[in-house]
Amino acid sequence: MILKKIFEKLKKLGNVKILRLVIGLGYTVAHTEMGLGFSYTLISRKDSCTVNPTAGSFAGKTVAEAVNIIGRDLNNIINRTVLIALFNSTVDFDALRSAGGDAVELMELKPDDQVYMVGYFEPLVAAIRSRCGNLKIIEERHGETTSAIDGAEWKSTANLITSTSLINGTFEDIAKKCERSRVNCLMGPSTPLDPELFKEHNITFLAGLKPLNYDRIIEIVSEGGGTKLFNKHCEKIVVKCAGSAL
Amino acid sequence: MNKGKENKTEISNIDFFLKELHDEAKARSAGAVVEKACVGVYMTCVENSLGKMGVSYTWRDENLVPHLCRGIKDAGNLRGKAMGEIIDLIDSPSSLERSLAMAGINSLLNADLSMQAQSGDMLLYLRDNFKGKKIAMVGHFPFADEMKKWAGEFHVIEKNPVGDDVLFEGAGKKYLNEADATVITGTTILNKSFVEVIGECKNSFNVMLGPTVPPSAVLFKYGVNAIVAIKATDNAQLYSSIAEGAIVPRFKGSEMVTYCREKIELPRGDFRTRI
Numbered sequence: 001m002i003l004k005k006i007f008e009k010l011k012k013l014g015n016v017k018i019l020r021l022v023i024g025l026g027y028t029v030a031h032t033e034m035g036l037g038f039s040y041t042l043i044s045r046k047d048s049c050t051v052n053p054t055a056g057s058f059a060g061k062t063v064a065e066a067v068n069i070i071g072r073d074l075n076n077i078i079n080r081t082v083l084i085a086l087f088n089s090t091v092d093f094d095a096l097r098s099a100g101g102d103a104v105e106l107m108e109l110k111p112d113d114q115v116y117m118v119g120y121f122e123p124l125v126a127a128i129r130s131r132c133g134n135l136k137i138i139e140e141r142h143g144e145t146t147s148a149i150d151g152a153e154w155k156s157t158a159n160l161i162t163s164t165s166l167i168n169g170t171f172e173d174i175a176k177k178c179e180r181s182r183v184n185c186l187m188g189p190s191t192p193l194d195p196e197l198f199k200e201h202n203i204t205f206l207a208g209l210k211p212l213n214y215d216r217i218i219e220i221v222s223e224g225g226g227t228k229l230f231n232k233h234c235e236k237i238v239v240k241c242a243g244s245a246l
Numbered sequence: 247m248n249k250g251k252e253n254k255t256e257i258s259n260i261d262f263f264l265k266e267l268h269d270e271a272k273a274r275s276a277g278a279v280v281e282k283a284c285v286g287v288y289m290t291c292v293e294n295s296l297g298k299m300g301v302s303y304t305w306r307d308e309n310l311v312p313h314l315c316r317g318i319k320d321a322g323n324l325r326g327k328a329m330g331e332i333i334d335l336i337d338s339p340s341s342l343e344r345s346l347a348m349a350g351i352n353s354l355l356n357a358d359l360s361m362q363a364q365s366g367d368m369l370l371y372l373r374d375n376f377k378g379k380k381i382a383m384v385g386h387f388p389f390a391d392e393m394k395k396w397a398g399e400f401h402v403i404e405k406n407p408v409g410d411d412v413l414f415e416g417a418g419k420k421y422l423n424e425a426d427a428t429v430i431t432g433t434t435i436l437n438k439s440f441v442e443v444i445g446e447c448k449n450s451f452n453v454m455l456g457p458t459v460p461p462s463a464v465l466f467k468y469g470v471n472a473i474v475a476i477k478a479t480d481n482a483q484l485y486s487s488i489a490e491g492a493i494v495p496r497f498k499g500s501e502m503v504t505y506c507r508e509k510i511e512l513p514r515g516d517f518r519t520r521i
Binding site for chain 2: 020021022023024025041043056057058059078216219220222223224225226229230
């Protein structure tokens with residue numbers, strides 16, 4: 001399970017301090033001594049009773065202390081959200097080899113590709129449709145969910161997968177359904193840019209963000225702003241996973 | 247036709263109430279700007295340049311995930327904005343903007359309190375004075391079970407009912423009419439049901455309680471007997487709690503204060519420690 005792997009990797013970071021944590025309405029940001037990381041805040045009104053019993057006490061704690069608290073209940077959506085934001089804050093961007101900034105370009109989509117978009121990345125729809133006509137958007141509000149599609153019926157050759165799937169626990173099932181596809185890209189601000197995490201899954205690219213202006217990003221997330229606003233203060237990074245055919 | 251007229255009257259009543267609240271805050275807003283704001287996953291807070299903080303529940307449009315809600319127009323650029331502009335949003339169609347405005351109103355009301363604050367445990371007061379009687383709760387508070395134990399009859403009126411909760415339309419109105427004491431959530435202001443709700447609580451001791459509740463005597467005019475509101479004692483700590491997703495029982499840097507229409511003797515304590 002990816003979350004368990006993330007959890008184990010974070011545990012090893014021990015004494016790194018958490019400077020600020022904001023669980024904003026749209027996104028969560030964790031600012032640690034190593035950097036800043038995002039996670040989507042996947043909470044609807046029906047989850048309103050999900051209470052973070054340690055709220056208000058993360059800032060100033062070490063990552064090890066936070067991971068101890070989070071580890072008590074990895075099914076808690078807030079804990080999973082904070083875990084991913086914390087992990088993303090520890091990415092060593094200097095050690096990463098960026099494959100570029102345009103994930104759709106890098107996926108080398110062909111006219112006969114059948115592309116599945118898991119989650120709705122609206123700004124990418126036109127770019128994908130200009131390369132191939134077969135785009136299927138799989139998202140609840142578009143009337144379809146990944147769990148409703150049987151593995152045998154999953155006919156895509158290329159997939160763009162939202163990293164929110166890591167938070168809602170659907171990633172493993174989606175990755176399994178995508179394993180025969182030619183190219184798979186996990187994308188979004190929550191994406192952990194660590195290819196090692198995904199070596200057992202057929203993930204070709206990880207498309208995420210490198211935060212640049214921490215103070216502005218924290219301010220935007222605190223005030224309920226989303227990707228359109230904080231993207232201006234980040235660099236888009238696509239990382240190629242080792243062993244992928246592309 | 248008549249029903250339509252009634253609805254129209256209710257709408258103007260709530261608008262009038264919001265205007266009264268807004269105007270009271272506006273009178274304290276001259277020169278004040280936003281110092282810091284957080285629209286948190288559960289709660290929203292605003293700190294103004296007068297050094298005061300106000301809180302509100304983050305009221306999201308029903309059944310929508312965060313990125314599908316109508317957002318806050320100037321999110322990311324709220325710092326330095328005139329407080330007057332922020333509180334004008336109390337009438338916004340966006341529930342998030344109304345939440346921000348409410349936190350702004352509370353921050354301004356906290357800057358110049360005309361009422362005498364009392365400390366103490368309102369829930370113990372209610373137990374001591376209304377044990378065995380009919381209790382109604384508008385909004386499912388985390389202390390519902392505690393009150394249920396000593397109430398003679400207990401009903402929760404809730405827009406999103408869980409368990410035995412009932413809706414306002416129908417059984418809810420009847421229970422409010424019959425109640426001896428009623429606890430009302432401040433989110434009734436955000437969802438604009440406050441005037442309609444309090445209008446049904448004619449015979450009960452009415453307590454308005456929660457993070458959204460404004461420390462304003464305007465509430466007394468509408469039939470509220472006691473206001474139990476949040477007051478920041480350490481803005482940075484309270485901000486951090488809200489940013490990290492705390493709800494009221496876990497708030498740091500704050501106290502619950504009571505303002506009463508007529509002074510009452512409150513037992514010592516803070517009910518939040520029991521939740």
